[in-house]
Amino acid sequence: MKTVALTIDRLIVPASLENADAADFRAYGDLNRLICDEAVGIPDLAPDAAQMLPDWQDDTDSIDLGFVARLEGRIVGMVTMAFAQETDAHAAEVDLLVPAEHWGRGVEQALMERAEEEARARGRSVVQIWSLHRPEEAERMLVPRTGWGRIPAIPLSDLLESRGFVLEQVERNSEFDLRGDAEPQRKALADALAFAGSDYRVVEWMMPTPPELREGFAAVLARLSTDAPSGDMDFAAEHWDADRVVRREARLTAAGQAVSVVAVRHEPTGELVAYNELLIAADRSGVTHQFGTLVSKDHRGHRLGTIVKCANLLRWRELMPLSAVVSTFNAEENRPMLSINEAIGFVPVSYAGAWQKKI
Known part of the structure; x- marks a missing residue:
């Protein structure tokens, strides 16, 4: 044989x-x-x-x-x-x-x-x-x-x-129907903005990030590796600067992808303290993927997660009217972010298991 x-x-x-x-x-x-x-x-x-x-x-x-x-x-x-x-x-x-x-x-x-x-x-x-x-x-x-x-x-x-x-x-893994009624997101955004108050201001852009925002964006991106719930997964704290932001965005946009970023700036300090990214491939009728979403630990409790998510979803409907759905992943223990997703209209469609082995 x-x-x-x-x-x-x-x-x-x-x-x-x-x-x-x-x-x-x-x-x-x-x-x-x-x-x-x-x-x-x-x-x-x-x-x-x-x-x-x-x-x-x-x-x-x-x-x-x-x-x-x-x-x-x-x-x-x-x-x-x-x-x-x-x-x-x-x-x-x-x-x-x-x-x-x-x-x-x-x-x-x-x-x-x-x-x-x-x-x-x-x-x-x-x-x-x-x-x-x-x-x-x-x-x-x-x-x-x-x-x-x-x-x-x-x-x-x-x-x-x-x-x-x-x-x-x-x-x-949850999905959001972009073709549904947008009024719940508008109301949630208005309520969250009123709750957050004048210390917080929305900033939005399409990648590449404007030069004057790169350092601030680098700082909040770095927090994703330390502030996001990850259980006992062994993730190294990432080191970010303006140059790394430029490299990342060159990779993301090289294949015709488009990325919308909505962030929140803390006016008293000038720091970006929350952000949300939505990405779509060159085929603008395809699935939209929510990439990074984070609220810095020191600024949680002000509904900034609701602000960046709702503002970006509303903005995305106008930017990418052919895309029908947004897909996102969140840790099951991240109840605050899941609660925001559920209130906005995201529904679970699949799950992922994170496995680790010491060798």
């Missing part, structure tokens, strides 16, 4: 998707969407190859690499890794992409072995990975160490548990 060997090679990062060596990276984009479709029926959770390529080409702030598994020349899975470049970063972030038709043939085990080997070789002591789950009950439900939320066991979670990963956190 003929034995077919599994081969695992580095994913080539092409200079352009039109290049002769870009086939695997284009396949990566397709596979990413297929995995999201199989897992939760929402392929648009995943960016396509064109959206991901600029980030992979710039290693300044995070190094991305991937491995491609093949059987008889056919791609049967991939694993990708991201290494934050902060000097005190301990973790390697992993994404395992093995479609259902190839699961259970040893592909997933081989790719995870390769990822953990690479993490060790690069001096990382922690491996992190996320799993996607449908909003349904199952015979075995998993509860994270935070105690907030629960997800149904799936083959990926079984694999991770068998390899010593711990479920640290559950995130809720």
Whole structure:
């Protein structure tokens, strides 16, 4: 009987998707969407190859690499890794992409072995990975160490548990219908602005961020890595300055994506203390993704989260009238932000599990 060997090679990062060596990276984009479709029926959770390529080409702030598994020349899975470049970063972030038709043939085990080997070789002591789950009950439900939320066991979670990963956190993926009645957001915004008072002023722009706002925006972006609830996930505090803001926005807008930012400035200090980002791909009729949203710890309790979310959603309806839905992820223990989402009209559509293993 003929034995077919599994081969695992580095994913080539092409200079352009039109290049002769870009086939695997284009396949990566397709596979990413297929995995999201199989897992939760929402392929648009995943960016396509064109959206991901600029980030992979710039290693300044995070190094991305991937491995491609093949059987008889056919791609049967991939694993990708991201290494934050902060000097005190301990973790390697992993994404395992093995479609259902190839699961259970040893592909997933081989790719995870390769990822953990690479993490060790690069001096990382922690491996992190996320799993996607449908909003349904199952015979075995998993509860994270935070105690907030629960997800149904799936083959990926079984694999991770068998390899010593711990479920640290559950995130809720919610969607908002942009074609519904906007009056509830208008009222919520008006009420929140009145509650916050004159010390807080709304500032809004489309990326790229104006030069005079970059340092202030860098400061509030840095807080996302420290102020956002993350359970016991090992995330290094990110270091931001105006140059890093410019690099990030060049990556985000390189593939024709558009990003609207609504922030709140604290007038007595001049600091930006809250922000919300909405992003859409070059296809302006597609799904909108809510990226970062944060209210600085020192300024919570003034309804600033409601202000930035509602103001950006209302602004987005005018900027991108063809987009029908906004998708966002929030930690289940982040009850203040989830309460805002629920009041605005977001509804849960899937969940994600955040897993971690010390190596």
